[in-house]
Amino acid sequence: MNSFLLAGSLPPDFFGRILFILKNYGVSMAKGAGTTLLIAIVGTLIGCVIGFIVGLIQTIPVNPNDSVGKKILLKIVNIILKIYVEVFRGTPMMVQAMFLHYGAMLLLNLHMDMWTSAFVIVSINTGAYMAETVRGGIFSVPLSQTEGAKAIGMNHVQTMLNVILPQALRNIMPQIGNNLIINIKDTCVLSCIGVVELFFTSKSVAGTYYTYFETFTITMVMYLIMTLFFSWLLRFFEKRMDGPAEYDLATTDTLAYTSGTLSDPRKDFVDDRHLSDTSRTGEDNLNNTRR
């Protein structure tokens, strides 16, 4: 298991050893951390996509006047998805990794390389969690939003894409962040199928000189830096999604441009009180107000 060669003699003090490990194995450990991040981020992203697809299917409304075929198909698909969610939420990821990587190889004669296995496992595991989160996120958007959308003639897909999902996404951002952080930590279980991520690398480094305390101090700090950084980054995204806390009042220029250029198709709707506000031509203002 130990793939690291001895690199000279070990300094006697704690900090000396830390520096020694960093100097000789820092690059390997950083590479391990890179692998950890790669699997965690890609797995979380694909997991989110799976979660959104599953959550969306599970929340398709059934109308009384839908065809029987559609109702039955939806029922069957929903049962399959429910099984998927329960199985992958209800079993440890390490067991899933062994089951899929080694078990599936024997049983189905399916040869997934280590990397494929790693991405597949983290993705479908995250997907199972995210499916429930997305379902909850969709239900957390008040019914009044759906009715507002229906009232202007949006169909289910338009309502979902424009109104419900953006709000659901905002509501579940903290959960997505949570999943990413859990994945950064939990990719360490993939060492059981031989993925050389941060934990695997650390174990090898520690084993070379029996410097478990020093090496894992470094490892702890590295995991902590990664998780802290991504919690910060996600909170930053959340703030961005919320938009500015204040709004600017539109300038008279913008308004002049509007009322000046508009010719409403319904003539009886033209309100001259506002049209008389401006005598400028629209084009002028268009250039002023639009970049």
Add this chain to the structure above:
Amino acid sequence: MSDKKEIIEIKHLGKTFGKNEVLKDINFSIKEGDVTCIIGASGSGKSTMLRCINLLETPTSGEILFKGNDITKEKNVAAYRAKVGMCFQSFNLFSNMTALKNCMVGPMKVLKKSKQEAEQDALFFLTKVGMAPFIKAKPKQLSGGQQQRVAIARALAMHPDVLLFDEPTSALDPQMVGEVLEVMKTLAKEGLTMIIVTHEMAFARDVSNHVVYMQDGVIWEEGTPQEIFGDPQRQETKDFLSRFINM
């Protein structure tokens, strides 16, 4: 009244929730350009009837003819709803969009207008309701009266044939009621067909040309505002109206 065309005809409309029969054999019709106010005590089925008209509730029985076609048999419900606007008591603005985007999303996604056209149109109607300075605001950054005016602009931007209002001022502080009613008054003058559920009796009397009094899921009495407010025929109507002393 006049020779204007009927735009909505409701025939024997019934609606039950479980065992609760909320609407019983509702019959009435709306002509183009009519401003109809529906009045009645809370729980009498006004909202349910209004929601049946744009199919937010599925009627249990009866027909609703829109320009002669029975929309309870309609397959493309969304396309029908695009022609019948609705303003809600709680505004129901999209909280993830600015006031401007609220008024653009329907025209762009449903009517497939270009962004530029939708924006011009949205700005026109926002100006009309006096909300042009607030186009960049999100709904939660606006007062109730302002939100309702944006909601009216959003509905208008779809160029609906009929606009439904379900107690548009009931959730507002008294000082904001006026600003919303003022906008609705303008729309009425311009000839927009409107069906308004309201407790604002003075508004109903002065602005509408058709008043429907509902009680216990049936239409108890209907007529012109002069008839209903000046000379109600049935005791129940008189009793109901007597509660609004300060008209």
